[in-house]
Amino acid sequence: MPDLRQQCLWEYITPPEASASPLASAAVADVCVIGGGITGLSAALHLLEQGKSVVLLEARDIGNGGSGRNVGLVNAGTWIRPDDVEATLGQQQGSRLNKVLGEAPAEVFALIKRLGIDCQARNEGTLHMAHNATGVADLQARHEQWTRRGADVELLSGARCEEYCGTTQISAALLDRRAGTINPMAYTRGLAAAVERLGGRIHAQSPVQGLERAGNQGWRVNTAKGSVQAEKVVISTGAYTEGDWTDLQRHFFRGYYYQVASVPLHGAAADNVLKHGQGSWDTRTVLSSIRRDEQGRLLLGSLGRVDNKPAWFIRSWADRIQSHYFPQLGKVEWEMHWTGCIDFTPDHLMRLFEPAPGIVAVTGYNGRGNTTGTVIGKAFAQFLLEDDPAALPIPFSPMKPVAVPALRTGFYETGFSLYHAGQCLRVVL
Numbered sequence: 001m002p003d004l005r006q007q008c009l010w011e012y013i014t015p016p017e018a019s020a021s022p023l024a025s026a027a028v029a030d031v032c033v034i035g036g037g038i039t040g041l042s043a044a045l046h047l048l049e050q051g052k053s054v055v056l057l058e059a060r061d062i063g064n065g066g067s068g069r070n071v072g073l074v075n076a077g078t079w080i081r082p083d084d085v086e087a088t089l090g091q092q093q094g095s096r097l098n099k100v101l102g103e104a105p106a107e108v109f110a111l112i113k114r115l116g117i118d119c120q121a122r123n124e125g126t127l128h129m130a131h132n133a134t135g136v137a138d139l140q141a142r143h144e145q146w147t148r149r150g151a152d153v154e155l156l157s158g159a160r161c162e163e164y165c166g167t168t169q170i171s172a173a174l175l176d177r178r179a180g181t182i183n184p185m186a187y188t189r190g191l192a193a194a195v196e197r198l199g200g201r202i203h204a205q206s207p208v209q210g211l212e213r214a215g216n217q218g219w220r221v222n223t224a225k226g227s228v229q230a231e232k233v234v235i236s237t238g239a240y241t242e243g244d245w246t247d248l249q250r251h252f253f254r255g256y257y258y259q260v261a262s263v264p265l266h267g268a269a270a271d272n273v274l275k276h277g278q279g280s281w282d283t284r285t286v287l288s289s290i291r292r293d294e295q296g297r298l299l300l301g302s303l304g305r306v307d308n309k310p311a312w313f314i315r316s317w318a319d320r321i322q323s324h325y326f327p328q329l330g331k332v333e334w335e336m337h338w339t340g341c342i343d344f345t346p347d348h349l350m351r352l353f354e355p356a357p358g359i360v361a362v363t364g365y366n367g368r369g370n371t372t373g374t375v376i377g378k379a380f381a382q383f384l385l386e387d388d389p390a391a392l393p394i395p396f397s398p399m400k401p402v403a404v405p406a407l408r409t410g411f412y413e414t415g416f417s418l419y420h421a422g423q424c425l426r427v428v429l
């Protein structure tokens with residue numbers, strides 16, 4: 001049996017990027033982008049395409065954040081139902097956001113094609129799988145709400161549902177044909193390569209330590225060994241924000257998500273698991289995500305962290321989910337596990353900020369950043385070029401910190417751990 005090791009599958013299988021050197025001088029650019037994930041890279045790309053000069057500073061390496069380690073679902077919309085988005089944001093803003101994020105997977109797949117990014121992109125849709133009667137009712141509501149908005153969604157049941165999901169444990173599933181899957185690290189590195197091809201300067205291992213006004217020249221962004229003077233600044237550091245040069249961390253609370261990947265699985269039983277290539281997740285509050293990769297691995301994931309848990313616990317959880325949904329696979333060998341960090345907000349909606357003139361920031365993707373990061377990066381670029389708030393899918397929010405973020409993180413993490421222990425012990429599931 002191979003050792004179950006702590007390593008991100010996407011990092012493991014994606015060819016390494018050309019190494020970007022740390023910033024070690026005083027640079028000048030039209031725009032300085034802070035954070036080398038999908039949001040920052042999309043902003044940089046779209047600014048460069050409009051003729052602006054860009055320096056991007058990344059604290060570690062490109063894809064170090066959620067962008068390089070996520071499930072790879074290219075989702076349409078937010079986690080919450082479209083009617084609830086409109087109830088929270090108001091009809092006008094809510095319907096704009098539903099439209100932008102509903103069309104976002106098409107944007108992502110078109111960008112991948114346009115830039116020729118090799119990232120296991122599959123536009124076959126996603127499956128939201130109902131695990132019980134309440135889940136079925138939730139999916140019926142989602143189906144009705146998205147159909148009313150003209151989205152290409154279908155509620156599967158009976159034999160068709162079983163055929164798509166590859167399990168008898170799911171009684172209904174919402175097939176969202178707008179969506180799909182990618183290798184998120186390959187997508188992120190592909191964006192970085194495109195930025196460099198367009199003349200963008202990327203500096204890795206360059207954590208920003210300070211952000212100050214540079215007279216009437218805009219802003220100076222400081223790292224340990226250099227600085228960037230820029231008229232405009234994009235802060236796209238998300239859940240991975242490091243340092244006290246920004247108070248962005250006060251506007252979300254951190255949560256974790258882990259994944260466990262099997263060895264490549266072959267044969268008829270394996271081929272029947274999600275046989276049409278969708279990525280999926282179930283309707284449990286502490287959900288399980290399930291997808292395959294190009295090599296036939298089975299990837300299971302859930303909320304919480306396992307980088308602090310023993311291998312036997314991780315194996316036992318993965319065995320339990322796999323044997324519940326796919327007993328036909330028999331004993332599966334688990335090869336890798338990894339954990340990532342998510343920026344949550346209490347209402348599950350993102351926030352755009354303009355902390356000072358010429359600076360834009362975003363947080364609170366709540367675990368949906370492949371599509372959202374791509375379209376927000378592009379919208380930020382448009383906003384900085386035109387200075388027109390109409391370029392943004394939602395208006396800037398006032399800077400209002402989330403109450404007791406550390407306490408919320410601890411509270412949720414304890415709840416997730418207890419739930420997963422319950423799953424292992426067969427108390428729940």
Ligand SMILES: Cc1cc2nc3c(=O)[nH]c(=O)nc-3n(C[C@H](O)[C@H](O)[C@H](O)COP(=O)(O)OP(=O)(O)OC[C@H]3O[C@@H](n4cnc5c(N)ncnc54)[C@H](O)[C@@H]3O)c2cc1C
Pocket residue numbers: 034035036037038039040057058059060061062063064065066067068069070071072073074075206207208209236237238239240241242243257258259339340341342365366367368369370371372373
């Ligand atoms: C395990 C997991 C599973 C997920 N699954 C999905 C999914 O299936 N589908 C989906 O759409 N979304 C998913 N998400 C969410 C998605 O990954 C994120 O929302 C998205 O990647 C955020 O992109 P970003 O560019 O805004 O930030 P990030 O990708 O987090 O990038 C931020 C970058 O900023 C850098 N940084 C931080 N501080 C500094 C500093 N001081 N100076 C310079 N750089 C700095 C970090 O090192 C990091 O590289 C998941 C997230 C996780 C963690």
